Amino acid sequence: MNVGNVPCKKLHLDEYYELRQYLGAAYLATDSLDITANIPLSDEVFSDEKVQRITQICRNTICFANDLFSLGKEMAHSHLGAEFNLVTILVRERDLSIESAIYEAVAIHDQSVENFIKISEQIYRFDEKTNRLLEKYVAAMGFLMKGNIDWSTKDIIRYPHI
Structure with missing residues (x-):
């Protein structure tokens, strides 16, 4: 596959999971x-393994949902055939039909939300003030995930097929 004159390799699912959060700018x-939610957490807190994990899950969950909402538009308008979309990667790697891959992508999205909830319950290991900020951080990420879905389903100009 080429983008312009630049060759691009097809992403494997594990690579997609790692890169998607950056390709969709969810980071x-x-x-x-x-700044936007006034949640000044320290570098020590952000470097915590579980805090990093829920942040990555949040980012990917936003992008997984976007892949589902944008699939039709991407396939119709992209000369790459939605190459960087979870659904099309599942079709290619697991030899699924589009319909089966959509169901699988929904399951991956939903499992990510469940993982976000489960892991977020385990991050409150700091002092009281920091834990309050972490509660605010987790809530803000929940709003980002929900807000993306609301925007995608209510802005019928962007995704008129919904």
Whole structure:
């Protein structure tokens, strides 16, 4: 596959999981919560393994939902055939029909939300003030995930097929 004159390799599912949060710019939303939601967490807190994990899950969950909402538009308008979309990667790697891959992508999205909830319950290991900020951080990420779905389903100009 080529983009312009630049060759691009097809992403494998494990690579997609690692890169998707950056391809969809969801990291900008989470990384700006310090300013946009007034959640000044320290580098020590952000470097905590579980805090990093829920942040990555949040980012990917936003992107997984977006892949589902944008699939039709991407396939119709992209000369790459929605190459960076969870559904099409599942079709290619697991030899699924589009319909089966959509169901699988929904299951992956939903499992990610469950993992976010489960892991977020385990991060309150700091002092009281920091734990309150973490509660606010987790809530803000929940709003980002829900807000993306609301925006995608209510802005009928962007995804008119919904």
